[in-house]
Amino acid sequence: MSDIKERLDKVRALIQEPEFLEGKGLSNEVNIRIFCYEPENEMVVRHFVNQLETDQSLDCHLIVCNLYKTFLSICDDMDITDAIPDMEEADGSAYLLEQLNSAIGNGEFIDKIQYEPHEPGDVLMLTGVGEVFPFMRIHTLLEALQPYFSDVPILVMYPGEFDGRHVKLFNRLTPNDYYRAFNVID
Structure with missing residues (x-):
């Protein structure tokens, strides 16, 4: 447990560094970083994020999504939340997933995540990656987010592995290609 806490302390320090906030040292790549952790440490990571959200002493403006x-929220906006359990019971989980994936895509997520104006010192932290699976996949969302957040560092809290080329959710699922991000803390 102390290892994850030490790594999270390094994340807290990193998100405040000017080099991180400005995306320096990334060879002109997009400023997307992934913090990988063991899925069993989910509650520790959630507690850490909750503490960061209320920390008034940070030298950055943290936007947690x-x-x-x-x-x-997207389901609520579409007025489908209450119908989801009945649809799953009547038609099955696979049909429900297919319907939700056809109705809710990256564009809907981007519309909810996007904010204006972006300010120097902003950091967009994406959480809930494991919770939202299989309704959204982080590798496709990150590709879609790049044009909208090219001036803001994105930090993904990821319950799984990222080897610099592939993300593997929960350290178990089939890896998905994603090569534009960087591991934030080894």
């Missing part, structure tokens, strides 16, 4: 809560 829980992707599962975003998904639920």
Whole structure:
């Protein structure tokens, strides 16, 4: 447990560094970083994020976006939340997933996540990656977010592995290609 806490302390320090905020040292790549952690440390990471959200002493403006809560908000906006359990019971989980994936895509997530104006010192932290699975996949969302957040560092709190080329949710699922991000803390 102390290892995850030490790594999270390094994240807290990193998000305040000018080099991180300005995206320096990334060879002109997009400023997307992934913090990988063991899925069993989810509650420790959630507690850390909750503490960061209320920390008034940070030298950055942290914008936390829980992707599962975003998904639920999109469902509410579409007025489909109450119908989801009945649809799953009547037609099955696979049909429900197919219907939700056809109705809710990256564009809907971007519309909810996007804010203006972006300010120097902003950091967009994406959480809830494991919770929102299988309704959204982080590798496709990150590709879609790049044009909208090219001036803001994005930090993904990821319950799984990222080897610099592939993300592997929960350290179990089939890896998905994604090569534009960087591991934030080894």
